[in-house]
Amino acid sequence: MDPAEGRRILVAVDEGDESVHALRWCLTNFAARGDGELAPPDTILLLYVRPTPPTYSVLDASAPLGYMFANEATAAIDGYSRAVADAVVDKAQKLCALHSKENGKVKVDVKVAVGDARSVICDMVDKLGADLLVMGSHGYGFLKRALLGSVSDYCVRNANCPVLIVKSK
Amino acid sequence: MDPAEGRRILVAVDEGDESVHALRWCLTNFAARGDGELAPPDTILLLYVRPTPPTYSVLDASAPLGYMFANEATAAIDGYSRAVADAVVDKAQKLCALHSKENGKVKVDVKVAVGDARSVICDMVDKLGADLLVMGSHGYGFLKRALLGSVSDYCVRNANCPVLIVKSK
Numbered sequence: 001m002d003p004a005e006g007r008r009i010l011v012a013v014d015e016g017d018e019s020v021h022a023l024r025w026c027l028t029n030f031a032a033r034g035d036g037e038l039a040p041p042d043t044i045l046l047l048y049v050r051p052t053p054p055t056y057s058v059l060d061a062s063a064p065l066g067y068m069f070a071n072e073a074t075a076a077i078d079g080y081s082r083a084v085a086d087a088v089v090d091k092a093q094k095l096c097a098l099h100s101k102e103n104g105k106v107k108v109d110v111k112v113a114v115g116d117a118r119s120v121i122c123d124m125v126d127k128l129g130a131d132l133l134v135m136g137s138h139g140y141g142f143l144k145r146a147l148l149g150s151v152s153d154y155c156v157r158n159a160n161c162p163v164l165i166v167k168s169k
Numbered sequence: 170m171d172p173a174e175g176r177r178i179l180v181a182v183d184e185g186d187e188s189v190h191a192l193r194w195c196l197t198n199f200a201a202r203g204d205g206e207l208a209p210p211d212t213i214l215l216l217y218v219r220p221t222p223p224t225y226s227v228l229d230a231s232a233p234l235g236y237m238f239a240n241e242a243t244a245a246i247d248g249y250s251r252a253v254a255d256a257v258v259d260k261a262q263k264l265c266a267l268h269s270k271e272n273g274k275v276k277v278d279v280k281v282a283v284g285d286a287r288s289v290i291c292d293m294v295d296k297l298g299a300d301l302l303v304m305g306s307h308g309y310g311f312l313k314r315a316l317l318g319s320v321s322d323y324c325v326r327n328a329n330c331p332v333l334i335v336k337s338k
Contacts, residue, residue, distance in 0.1 A: 007198070025331060029176070029301070030199065132198070137325065156306065156325060156334050162194060166331040 006040040006107070010130035010161075012047050012121050012151075013092045015084060018136030022166035023092055026134045027099040030164070031106045043107040045128055046092045048085050049117040053078045085112050118154040125159045133159050137167045175209040175276070179299035179330075181216050181290050181320075182261045184253060187305030191335035192261055195303045196268040199333070200275045212276040214297055215261045217254050218286040222247045254281050287323040294328045302328050306336045 011026055013019045023046075031042045053074060089110050096108045111128070113120045125133055137152045156163045180195055182188045192215075200211045222243060258279050265277045280297070282289045294302055306321045325332045 022331075029331075152325065153322060156321065160338070162191075162198075162333060162335040164331060164333045165325050169329070 005043075007042045007131040008045060008129055009042055009132045009134060010045045010047055010121075010125060010128060011092070012049070012117070012133065012135040012155075013088055014048065014117075014136075015088055016136060018166075018168045020091065020095065021168045022134055022136040022164075023095055024099075025166045026164065027096065027103075027106070030132070030134070031099075041104075041106050043109060044096055045109050045111060045124075045130065046089060046096070047111045047113065047121065047124055048088050048092075049120045050081045050085050050112060050114045051117075052115055053081065117151045118158075121151065121155050122158045122160070125161050130161050132162050132164060134164045134166065137165050174212075176211045176300040177214060177298055178211055178301045178303060179214045179216055179290075179294055179297060180261070181218070181286070181302065181304040181324075182257055183217065183286075183305075184257055185305060187335075187337045189260065189264065190337045191303055191305045191333075192264055193268075194335045195333070196265065196272075196275065199301070199303070200268075210273075210275050212278060213265055214278050214280060214293075214299065215258060215265070216280045216282065216290065216293055217257050217261075218289045219250050219254050219281060219283045220286075221284055222250065286320045287327075290320065290324050291327045291329070294330050299330050301331050301333060303333045303335065306334050 009026060009031060011019075011023050013023060023044075027044070031044060089112065093108060093110065096106060100106055111124065113124065121133065121135070124130070133155060135152055135155065137150065152163075152165050156165065178195060178200060180188075180192050182192060192213075196213070200213060258281065262277060262279065265275060269275055280293065282293065290302070290304070293299070302324060304321055304324065306319060321332075321334050325334065
C-alpha cells in the first residue's frame with residue numbers, strides 16, 4: 001500500500017441487496033475520507049462482473065433462420081446483461097456519492113468485466129493492486145452456489161489481499 | 170454499534186503467525202484511535218480458544234494406576250494448553266500496546282475460552298456484541314482442517330457480523 005495514495009478498496013457489487021449492504025458498511029466503517037496530504041482519500045474500486053454471454057455453435061442451428069435467431073437471442077441477452085450492469089454500477093456510484101456528501105470524499109473508480117465472477121474478482125485484486133476486497137456472502141443464485149460453492153468462499157481462499165465479507169442480517 | 174462506545178472488534182488469535190499478521194493488519198488499517206468524545210477509541214477484543222481438554226473414562230483405565238496416570242496426563246495437557254494460551258495472548262497484547270504507542274490508544278480486552286474454535290468464536294461474536302470479526306485463514310492444522318473445513322470458512326458463514334479474513338502473503 002502506498003500511503004501517499006490512500007488505500008485501494010475493491011468492492012465486488014452485483015444485483016443482490018447484500019452487495020449494496022456490503023458497500024454501505026465499507027463506506028461507513030472502513031473507507032477514510034481524505035484529510036489533506038497526510039491522509040489521502042481511499043479509492044473505492046467498484047467491480048461488477050457480467051457473466052460470459054452464451055454462445056451458439058453453427059452446428060446447433062438447423063437452418064440459416066435458426067442461426068440468425070441464435071445471434072439475435074445472444075445479442076438480446078448481452079444487451080440485457082449490459083443494462084443490468086449499468087443499473088448496478090449506477091446504484092453503487094450513487095451510494096458512494098451520498099456517503100461522500102455526508103462524510104467527506106472518497107475517490108470512486110468503476111470496472112465492469114466479463115467472465116466467471118470468482119476468477120475475475122481474484123484477478124482484479126492483483127491487476128488493480130487492491131489492499132482490501134469487500135463483498136457480500138452471496139454472489140450466485142442458490143443452485144449455482146450449491147454446485148460451484150460461493151463466490152466469497154473462493155475469494156477468501158484465493159484473493160491475494162485481505163477479504164471482508166459483509167452479510168445482510 | 171453504539172457510536173459513543175467506539176467499535177468492538179473481535180480478533181481471534183491462535184498460535185499461528187497468520188493470526189498475528191491479521192491482528193497487525195487490523196490495528197494498522199481498521200482500528201481507530203480515539204479522538205475525544207466525537208470519536209471514541211475502538212475496543213479490540215482478543216479471543217483465544219483453547220481446545221477442550223481430553224477426558225479419560227474410568228472404563229478406559231485397566232487399573233487404579235492407569236486411572237491416576239490418565240488424570241495426571243490430562244492435568245499436564247491442560248497445563249500446557251494454559252501456558253500456550255498465556256503466551257499467545259501476551260504476544261497479542263504486546264502488539265496492541267506497541268500499536269497504541271505509535272498510533273494512539275485502542276482499548277484492549279482479553280477473553281480465553283475453551284471449546285471448539287468454530288462455534289466458540291461465533292458464539293462470542295453474539296455474546297460480546299462484536300461489530301467485526303477479524304481472523305487469519307488457518308485456524309486448525311492441515312489434517313483437522315481437511316476433515317472439518319477451516320475455522321474461517323465456518324465463521325464467514327455463521328458469524329452474525331462482518332468477517333475480515335487476513336492471510337499471510
